[in-house]
Structure formats: structure tokens, C-alpha cells
Amino acid sequence: MAGAATFLAIIFIRNQLELLLEQDHNITISLSTATVLADYIHVVMAWSYIYLISVIILATVGRCSWVGANRVSLCGLMLIWVPPLLDGLFGHSGAIVYQYSFDSFFSSFTHLFLPWVDVNYVTLGVRVEIFLVMLATLLYVGMCSHSQLRWWRAGLCGFLIYCAIFTMGYLPAFISFLTGMSHSELLQQSVLGVTATNAPILWYLPMILILGMWHLAETQTRLWCVLKSCVRIERMLIYVLFTLAGVMQGIDNALLSGDWLNVYDILLLSLALLSVAIAFIAMTALNDIHDIQIDVLSNPSRPLVADPSLIDEYRCIAFVGSMIGIGVSFGYNISQPILLISMLSLGCLYSVPPFRLRRYLFVAPIVLTAIVMVCYLFGMAMVWNNSTPEQLNLPELCSLALLFFIACQFKDLKDVEGDRANGVATLAVYLGAQRTYWVLGTLLLIELAVLVSVGFLNLSASSIMAGGLFLLTWIVFKNSEWLISALVVCLGILLLK
Numbered sequence: 001m002a003g004a005a006t007f008l009a010i011i012f013i014r015n016q017l018e019l020l021l022e023q024d025h026n027i028t029i030s031l032s033t034a035t036v037l038a039d040y041i042h043v044v045m046a047w048s049y050i051y052l053i054s055v056i057i058l059a060t061v062g063r064c065s066w067v068g069a070n071r072v073s074l075c076g077l078m079l080i081w082v083p084p085l086l087d088g089l090f091g092h093s094g095a096i097v098y099q100y101s102f103d104s105f106f107s108s109f110t111h112l113f114l115p116w117v118d119v120n121y122v123t124l125g126v127r128v129e130i131f132l133v134m135l136a137t138l139l140y141v142g143m144c145s146h147s148q149l150r151w152w153r154a155g156l157c158g159f160l161i162y163c164a165i166f167t168m169g170y171l172p173a174f175i176s177f178l179t180g181m182s183h184s185e186l187l188q189q190s191v192l193g194v195t196a197t198n199a200p201i202l203w204y205l206p207m208i209l210i211l212g213m214w215h216l217a218e219t220q221t222r223l224w225c226v227l228k229s230c231v232r233i234e235r236m237l238i239y240v241l242f243t244l245a246g247v248m249q250g251i252d253n254a255l256l257s258g259d260w261l262n263v264y265d266i267l268l269l270s271l272a273l274l275s276v277a278i279a280f281i282a283m284t285a286l287n288d289i290h291d292i293q294i295d296v297l298s299n300p301s302r303p304l305v306a307d308p309s310l311i312d313e314y315r316c317i318a319f320v321g322s323m324i325g326i327g328v329s330f331g332y333n334i335s336q337p338i339l340l341i342s343m344l345s346l347g348c349l350y351s352v353p354p355f356r357l358r359r360y361l362f363v364a365p366i367v368l369t370a371i372v373m374v375c376y377l378f379g380m381a382m383v384w385n386n387s388t389p390e391q392l393n394l395p396e397l398c399s400l401a402l403l404f405f406i407a408c409q410f411k412d413l414k415d416v417e418g419d420r421a422n423g424v425a426t427l428a429v430y431l432g433a434q435r436t437y438w439v440l441g442t443l444l445l446i447e448l449a450v451l452v453s454v455g456f457l458n459l460s461a462s463s464i465m466a467g468g469l470f471l472l473t474w475i476v477f478k479n480s481e482w483l484i485s486a487l488v489v490c491l492g493i494l495l496l497k
Contacts, residue, residue: 336382
């Protein structure tokens with residue numbers, strides 16, 4: 001936490017120096033709060049990208065210790081104060097201007113770090129900053145690495161970090177190069193609401209998350225272990241699938257053709273699904289904290305059961321995951337943050353005392369069903385925003401809700417002993433695991449048959465395939481975990497047919 005606070009403090013000071021010393025960096029009351037906030041988020045994400053990739057390069061290519069790489073990168077981050085101080089001294093203003101074409105790519109790439117060569121789209125302060133970063137990298141790796149080829153590695157590290165800095169300013173150009181369309185053209189063609197304000201989030205967030213996971217795995221092993229335990233793929237996919245189904249239904253209602261699939265729309269959709277997945281991870285961590293007494297009997301292999309001291313890491317995952325999920329959702333329409341907060345609130349009501357609705361017969365599956373319905377609305381709101389209620393097919397949505405209400409109770413079969421000992425009422429506690437298994441399976445088959453007979457579900461190849469897969473798994477394996485995995489596949493077939 002101290003490192004994160006220091007990191008944010010360095011960036012805040014950099015921004016304030018720009019506002020005070022550079023005439024073109026003014027934030028006035030004419031700008032909306034959302035625009036100013038998005039600009040700050042963009043700045044934090046850009047420097048997070050540079051920090052993470054610097055640490056990883058120093059530790060892997062430079063063969064320095066991860067602790068040392070973290071410390072020197074954090075100290076070296078103070079070099080970002082150089083541009084506003086130097087540019088303010090000489091009356092310059094601005095940073096690297098985003099280039100949307102590669103007309104001068106070679107000269108830009110080879111001269112950016114040489115302050116004595118004239119480059120008209122970047123200030124002297126930025127170029128001095130880059131030069132100092134490369135020099136500091138060379139000296140640190142050369143003197144602190146234990147590799148026999150440390151000076152060669154030092155030169156390679158300096159080059160790779162320079163490439164990362166250069167890439168940071170050229171991401172729009174790379175996207176334009178790959179798609180054959182300019183940044184402004186991609187924005188104009190976006191039907192999911194990508195704008196100049198939220199586009200930088202699409203550039204940086206995917207890379208930050210990948211680099212962040214790598215960094216976390218190497219430096220925070222306990223936290224990484226907890227995070228992996230909260231990523232339950234087969235259950236997470238259910239929430240993601242309902243969100244994706246909502247998006248596809250919204251697109252279908254809007255009569256949009258395949259033209260909407262430009263790279264910005266795809267990235268925006270991917271981040272929407274990611275925000276739901278992160279919210280699921282946060283809810284899972286919260287549930288594991290309050291289910292520890294049940295897991296002692298039913299799931300003794302869970303990390304928190306084996307090591308109760310991990311509870312702080314679980315709390316961290318729950319809190320940070322909630323904040324990241326909500327934060328990402330603010331890159332969309334106002335409906336998305338409201339829906340995501342609703343999703344997390346339902347998760348709290350499900351798991352956390354004094355409500356802890358997980359304890360009550362049929363109330364728990366109702367809450368879980370409400371969560372996946374919110375996921376569906378979250379997806380549809382990406383297209384329709386406040387008009388989403390008018391676009392809903394309520395009979396179809398209710399039929400999906402009923403299917404999920406029955407199916408989600410399969411997860412209680414393995415928790416019978418823990419639930420019974422802790423006063424949690426489930427169908428499996430009252431009927432027994434095996435009897436509940438057959439009752440739920442029979443109800444699901446009946447529900448599928450009813451939906452086909454009334455016309456809510458077409459008797460097509462996809463529905464026959466989904467029903468056949470469920471029936472086969474239900475009869476042959478007689479195992480709730482295998483059945484849950486099969487149900488996820490069946491759900492995908494039905495929702496995305």
C-alpha cells in the first residue's frame with residue numbers, strides 16, 4: 001500500500017507541475033468533471049504501464065532481483081518531474097503528441113531519445129527524461145545484476161524500456177496501422193459509445209492487466225494464490241455468458257449488421273465482460289471469507305481453510321476487485337456503474353451477515369438469479385443504455401431466469417455437510433445430495449421441454465445439442481461438478497445460438 005501511495009503521489013505532483021508551469025495544460029471549469037477524471041485515469045494508466053513493464057524488464061532481462069527492480073523503478077519514476085520543470089524553464093509546453101500514421105516512424109524511433117536532434121512534436125523536457133531513464137537503466141543493471149553479461153543485458157534493458165516508452169505514445173498509430181483506419185474514423189464508426197475520452201482506457205488497460213498479473217505472480221505469492229482460488233472458470237463463465245447474451249440481444253434489437261465490429265467496439269465489449277468477471281472474483285472472495293466454517297467440512301482444500309492468515313489477502317481481493325470492476329464500468333454509459341454496483345450489492349446480501357441470504361431455502365438461488373439477470377441487463381445497456389427496459393423480451397428473460405434458478409442449486413450438492421452443520425437451508429440439506437441431484441435434473445429437462453412446446457425455445461440443432469449434452473452428463477457422470485461444467489456449455493449454446 002505504501003508503494004501504491006508513493007506511486008500515485010509522484011504522478012499527482014507531475015500533473016500539478018504541468019498545470020502550474022506549462023501554459024497549454026490548463027483544466028478549467030469549462031471541462032466536465034467526467035473529462036477531467038478520465039484524463040487523470042488515462043495518465044495513471046499510462047504511467048502504470050511504464051512502471052510495470054520497467055520492473056518486469058529489469059527483473060527478467062536484466063536478471064536483477066524483483067525487490068530491487070520494484071524499488072529502483074519507483075525511485076526512477078520521479079524522473080517524470082523533469083519535463084514540466086525543464087519545459088517550464090524554457091517556455092515550452094506539451095508532451096509526446098499522438099501520431100496516427102507512421103510517415104516518419106524510423107526517424108521518430110531513432111531520434112526521440114537524442115535531445116540534440118530536432119523533433120518538432122515532442123518537447124525538450126520529455127526527450128531529456130527519456131535519455132535519463134535509459135542512462136539510469138544502463139547503470140543500474142550494469143552495476144547491480146549478477147549476470148556475467150550484465151553490461152550487454154544493461155544495454156538491452158535500456159533499449160526495451162525505450163521501446164515501451166515509445167509504444168506508449170504510439171498506440172493509436174499501431175491500431176491505425178493494423179486496421180487501416182485512422183483513430184478518428186474508428187471513433188466515428190463505433191456504435192457502442194467509444195469516444196476520445198474513453199479510448200485511452202482501451203489502449204492501456206488490457207496491457208496493464210496482463211503485466212499486473214505477471215508482476216503479482218512474481219512479487220506477491222500469497223495474494224496470487226488467493227486470486228487463483230477465486231477464479232472459478234466454470235462459474236465465472238455463466239456471468240460472462242449472460243452479459244454477452246445481453247449485448248448480442250441488444251445488437252439484434254437495434255438491427256445492427258456486422259459493421260459494428262471495429263477494433264474499438266471489440267475492445268470495449270471485452271472490457272465490459274472483464275469488468276463482470278472481476279466483479280465475480282470480488283464476490284467469490286467475499287463469499288469464501290464468510291463461508292469458511294462451511295468449507296472446513298465441505299471444501300477443506302480451499303486456501304483459507306488451510307491457512308486462515310490469508311483472510312487479509314481475501315479482503316484485499318474483494319475490495320480491490322470491486323473498485324476495479326466499478327472503475328472500469330465508468331468508461332461506459334451511466335447505466336453500467338449502477339448495474340455493476342447492484343450486482344456487487346446483491347453479492348454482499350448473499351454472503352455477508354446480518355442478511356446473509358445464502359442461509360435461506362430458495363432465497364439464495366433467487367438472489368443468484370437476480371445477479372445473472374443484472375449481468376444480462378449490463379450487456380444490453382451497452383447498446384440501449386436507459387432504453388434497455390423497453391427492449392427486454394420479458395417472457396424469454398423469465399424462462400432463462402427459471403432455468404438458472406433450477407441449475408444454480410447444483411452447486412449446493414457438495415456443501416451438504418457444511419451447510420447442515422452451520423444452519424444453511426438448501427434443497428440438498430432437506431432431500432439429501434443424491435435425491436436432489438435427480439430432482440433438479442428432472443426439473444431442468446421438464447423446463448426445457450415446456451419452453452420448446454410453448455415456442456420460447458426453438459427446436460433447433462443448438463437446442464437439441466444442449467439438451468442432449470445435459471442429459472448425457474446428468475445420467476453418465478452423476479457428479480455435480482461435471483454437471484456444472486456441462487451446464488455452462490449448454491448455456492453458451494442456448495444463449496449464443
